Amino acid sequence: MLLRTLSCLCLLSGVCLAAQAQEEKKAAIKEVTVFLKGAELRSESKVKLPEGESEIVFTNVAGNINEKSLNVGADNGAVVQSATFRNNYLKDNGPTxxxxxxxxxxxxxxxxxxxxxxxxxxxxxxxxxxxxxxxxxxxxxxxxxxxxxxxxxxxxxxxxxxxxxxxxxxxxxxxxxxxxxxxxxxxxxxxxxDDDPAGQITVKFYCKKATTSNIVIKYVVPTAGWIPSYDLRVPHINAPVQLAYKAHVYQNSGVDWNKVKLTLSAGNPSEGAQAPKLNPWHLGFYRHTPVSYSQPVYNQQTSDYTNTAQAGAIIGNVLDNNGEPIINSVVQAIQGGIVKNGTVSDFDGNYILKPLSPGRYDLKTSYVGYKENITTGVIVNSDKHTAVNIRLQPTDHRLEEVVVRDYKVPLIDKYSTGTGRTITSDEIDAMPTRNTRSVASTAPGVYDGLNIGGARGDGTMYIVDGIQVYGARGINPSQGSNAYDNTMGNYVATENRGVNTTFDIELPYTIPGDGKQINVAVKSAELLASYRYYAVPKMDKDAFLQAQITGWEELDLLPAQTNIFYEGTYVGQGYIDVRNVKDTMNLSLGRDKKIVVTRDRDFTMRSVKTIGSNMKESFVYKINVRNTRSEDIELVLTDQIPVSYYKSINVDDVEYQEAEYNKDSGELLWTLNVEPYKTSTRTFGFTVKYPKRSNINL
Missing domain, CATH: 1.10.287 (Helix Hairpins)
Structure with a gap:
């Protein structure tokens, strides 16, 4: 027994001596390229290497790297023989x-x-x-x-x-x-x-003679990314639109990025680079066959091969209280107070968290402008997908009415806040948001084919005795969204590298590894715009002032949320998907109560006839547009004729006064020029023949 004990002690002593013999070196993170999902970290360390073989352990490494992306380089005659990553569960780095x-x-x-x-x-x-x-x-x-x-x-x-x-x-x-x-x-x-295990990289070198070498370590982490957003400001009618391009950068790698050179890339390595290939489509009778989950599958988030028979996932969607999807909401799986996995919802509000070890998780969902949602006790089983659909409730903030006024001087000034109630950028970020898929271009912040939403952002910072208790935006609240001015263009270089656009940020940034978002100013520009009014009286009785923007294609924009300001006042938020916008982008700047639009059915022209087994009913509508402003206005007016897809329902006798008529969609469009204090009237009508005792949606 004594001999066995002595043997164990000798073995442990040997292990300790071997561990002590390894030289440790901190890998200083110098540059970071942040993708839409994921980030590549570049560290540098200068080390002295002896003649022959040697081994150095590099610390200050993320604990969740993609091992396949690990790349170590050396100069001055040093040869890298091998590089191995491992988690160090015993390392105590002390408090941050x-x-x-x-x-x-x-x-x-x-x-x-x-x-x-x-x-x-x-x-x-x-x-x-x-x-x-x-x-x-x-x-x-x-x-x-x-x-x-x-x-x-x-x-x-x-x-x-x-x-x-x-x-x-x-x-x-x-x-x-x-x-x-x-x-x-x-x-x-x-x-x-700091409960997550730290990472370390063990590198073996060979040198023909003693030398000092600069070691460069590169690797990719999945728990990082950036979300683009824009501030669009219109000082007054006939002025160019001022665009501020921003990025919300986050990372949960476990190591802080202190004063790093930041590059933002529009690429997404997690999507893969291999083009899809079509295989022959063989038709046959369907037979249900159980799916086997025993095949190991490589997962980029864990940077390892995971047996899907042991890993589970949480899937679902994030909606607002109107049932509309919320884009780019942050969803995190938490276990024991530690974030185990995280993602953001896509354009349709869908999300997936995988892989997750079997167990019980809390699901935290947040999107600034909404109340944080925490779903507790979500059980994840092996080889199963647990479905959790989430509804977020908006915070109780409301906007005042936006009134369009005429001014002879620009109102965009950090010391002059214009008319109405001034809203700071932090207030904007706390306002409720929604994302509808209807009535495009009829609400503040809506583009052609796009949706209105409320504002979003990073929240509020509290300081107690010099300590940041929450998070920090680093923006002077007195400037609001004006903090992103044209001077940032001197520190950002835009470059098209192959299929991806990158933004090189010359100013050093510090991004903590706690998952909280940090705002990064990318660039700013002025866009040419013309202005008009737009009205859809069937859906809304108000007229909306629109800016028609051109030249946006040259700015390398990505699909993103937008905060919109008119005459120094916040009017709403929209979402622009550059994949669907045409040459001209229509930006809604709010309601103008001085343009009065009414739409009524003229029942004096109504008639209902019985023709055999069918009914024939006539409809006539009258639209009045009154301009109570002191200058001429141009207004685009839209309405519609019903379209039938049934042979038993016929739409005939269509009349439209000077409108452009699309027979396929039924859309009517008038472009009106209304003089001051005048009223312009347009009428349209049609008849519908349908079977007796049938209820149709007229």
Whole structure:
């Protein structure tokens, strides 16, 4: 038994000596290329290498890298023989700088609280002395009534002062306790982030002679990405549209990117580079065959081959309270307070989290402008897809009415906020959003074929004793969205590399590895635009001012959300999908109450006839457009004639006054020029023949 124990001790000692013999070197992250999903990290380290073979362990490595993407290079005659990645579960890096800063603040506030508690103890002792002295004085014989009054007055004054001081001190202690608890919660969140195992890369070198070599390490992590967005500002009618291109960058790699050179790429390595190939389509009778899940499948998120018989997934969609999909909402699978996997919803609101080890998870869904949703106790089984559909509720923020006014000077100025209520960028990010697929171009922020939504962003930053308790946007609130000005163009270089567009950000950025989004200004530009009014009275009684933008194709835009400002006032948010927009982009700038549009059916022209087994009914509609402004306006007016897909339902006798008529869709379109304080009228009509005792949607 003793011999066995000694053998084990010798073996452990050998392992420890071998571990100590390995030289460790911190890999400093210098450059990061962030894709729409995923990021490539580039680290550099200068090391001294002896003659012959040597081995160095590089730390400060993400714990979830794609091992197939690992690439290590060396110069000055050093040869890389091998590079191996592994997770280090035993490595204790101690608290992060942010956690250490929070701990120092907690200690400082705790010491301050202890001093106040000492003051409370001293006050209590003084109160006891006054009480005891009062008892002795009143028991003395021969004390006069006047002396007793003076004594009671003195006791009252001293006692009141001490009690007031005690109350104020207790209030200060309560405030300190609140601040300490707030910091303690933030410290727990910071420490939970560090529960994920750290990564390390062991590299074997060979050198013919001793040398100093610059080691470059590159690898890809899946838990990072960026989401594009735009601010579109119209100072006044007839002015160019000012566009600010922004990126919301996030990463949850477990290592902070401190002052790195950032490159944003429109590529997405997770989509794969292999073009699809069609195989012969053989027809036959369908027979249900159970699917085998035992075949190992390579997964890019875990950078490993995962047996799908052991891994599960969570799938579903994210909708608003109107049942419309929410794009780019963040969905995270959390287990034990640690984010195990995360993704963003696609254009249809769908998401998938995979692979996930079997177990119980909490599903956290967030999209700024909506209330955060947490679904607890989601069970993931092996080789199963657990379906969880999510509905987000908007926050209770509302916009004031937007009124179009005439101004002779531009109102876009950081010291002048224009008419109406000024809304800062942080307020915009807290407003509710929705994403409809109907009535395009009839609401603020809607483009042709696109949808209206509310604003989004990153939330609010709180600072307690110099500590960021939540997240930071780094934008001066007094500037709002104007913080992204033209000077950023001096620090961003746009380059088309093959099939992908990249934006090289010259200013260094720090992106923490906690998954929170950081706003990065990409570039800004001015776009030529013409302006007109647009109305669909069947759907909405208001007229909308539109900007028709040209030249946007040269800006390498991506599908993204947009915040829209008109005359210094926020009017709404839209979504632009550049894949569907034509040469001219129509941007809605809000409702103009000075353009009055009415649409009514003229029942004096109504007739209903019975023809055999059919009914024939006539319809006539009258549309009035009144311009109460002091200048001419151009207005595009649209309506429709019904279209029948049934032989038993016929639409005939179509009449339309000077309109462009599309027979396939039934759309009517008028382009009107209405003089000041005048009314323009358009009428259209049709007859419908349909079977008796049939209910049709007229």
């Amino acid at each position: 700088p942010r956690a250490k800063q929070i701990e120092d603040s907690i200690i400082y506030l705790s010491d301050k609280r202890n001093l106040l508690q000492n003051e409370i103890t001293a006050i209590d002792e003084q109160i006891n002395v006054i009480r005891n002295n009062r008892k002795v004085s009143t028991e003395e014989k021969g004390i006069s009534t006047e002396e007793l009054k003076k004594l009671l007055s003195l006791v009252r004054t001293d006692m009141k002062n001490l009690l007031d001081e005690k109350t104020k001190t207790n209030d200060s202690i309560m405030k300190l306790n609140t601040r300490i608890n707030l910091l303690a919660n933030q410290l727990r969140e910071e420490n939970n982030r």
